[in-house]
Amino acid sequence: MVIAAMICAAMAAWLLYGPSQAAVRLQRALPSPVMSTPISTLLNRAAATRTRLLDKRRAPARWRASVIELCEGMAAELTAGRTPGEAFSTTAAVLSPPMARALRAPPHHDPIKHLERLAATRPGAESLRLLAATWRLGAERGGTLATVLDGLAAALRDEETQRQEIAVHLAAPRATARLLAVLPVLGLAMAAALGTNPLPFLLTTPPGLGCLTTALALDTAGLWWTHHLATKAATHP
Numbered sequence: 001m002v003i004a005a006m007i008c009a010a011m012a013a014w015l016l017y018g019p020s021q022a023a024v025r026l027q028r029a030l031p032s033p034v035m036s037t038p039i040s041t042l043l044n045r046a047a048a049t050r051t052r053l054l055d056k057r058r059a060p061a062r063w064r065a066s067v068i069e070l071c072e073g074m075a076a077e078l079t080a081g082r083t084p085g086e087a088f089s090t091t092a093a094v095l096s097p098p099m100a101r102a103l104r105a106p107p108h109h110d111p112i113k114h115l116e117r118l119a120a121t122r123p124g125a126e127s128l129r130l131l132a133a134t135w136r137l138g139a140e141r142g143g144t145l146a147t148v149l150d151g152l153a154a155a156l157r158d159e160e161t162q163r164q165e166i167a168v169h170l171a172a173p174r175a176t177a178r179l180l181a182v183l184p185v186l187g188l189a190m191a192a193a194l195g196t197n198p199l200p201f202l203l204t205t206p207p208g209l210g211c212l213t214t215a216l217a218l219d220t221a222g223l224w225w226t227h228h229l230a231t232k233a234a235t236h237p
Contacts, residue, residue: 060124064160066099067127071153074131078146084135085111112136127156163234170230177226181219 073091078084088111092103102122105114112132119129130152138145191198202208 059122062096062099063122063124064127064156064163066095066103067125067131068153068156068160069095070103071131071149071156075146075149075153078149084139084145088135112139127152130156166234170233173226174230177223181223184215184219 070088070091073094074084074087077087077090082090088103092100094100095103102118103115105111112135115128115132115135118125119127119132122128131149134145134148134152138148188198188202198208200208202212
């Protein structure tokens with residue numbers, strides 16, 4: 001009987017002074033704090049670095065696609081009766097936020113000169129120079145700017161399609177080069193599994209260090225040369 005009374009008293013105290021149901025539900029809904037460890041910090045930094053590198057690699061393709069959309073949108077807005085400046089502002093505003101911010105000219109600046117500056121400084125935005133020249137020519141001499149921009153967009157789209165086809169054809173040689181670069185590491189792993197133990201020879205003896213240095217140099221040169229050829233083929237179709 002005494003034990004039951006103590007249990008009842010404890011439950012009553014919990015109900016009176018314990019956390020409310022709303023606080024319990026809120027604590028369950030919130031994510032539990034994660035303890036930061038050196039390994040997790042290193043992984044987070046590596047993931048952030050990888051994301052930045054991927055964004056930098058994909059930036060030229062995004063710029064080329066945005067320039068095509070900009071030309072098509074400006075042509076449609078000009079056909080609807082807008083001025084070139086209004087057409088540019090309206091079309092640039094509906095692009096992705098990073099592109100819209102980059103295309104927005106500073107106050108009291110000529111948008112045509114701003115496009116030329118972007119074409120000279122942003123990889124993949126070189127076609128903005130053609131758009132700026134077309135815009136300037138249409139503003140100075142008149143003419144059907146919408147028709148010219150439609151033709152420019154079609155030409156840029158064809159060029160991008162050709163570039164993507166070249167990238168597809170180059171995917172196999174690039175993958176083969178990466179595989180060949182990794183094969184020596186697999187060979188060392190197989191040799192160690194067979195009991196030959198090649199690492200002490202490569203890391204502690206002069207002939208081994210010479211072989212290792214020569215192999216790394218040749219491997220790096222092969223990767224660089226393959227990347228150079230693939231990049232040259234993709235840049236100059």
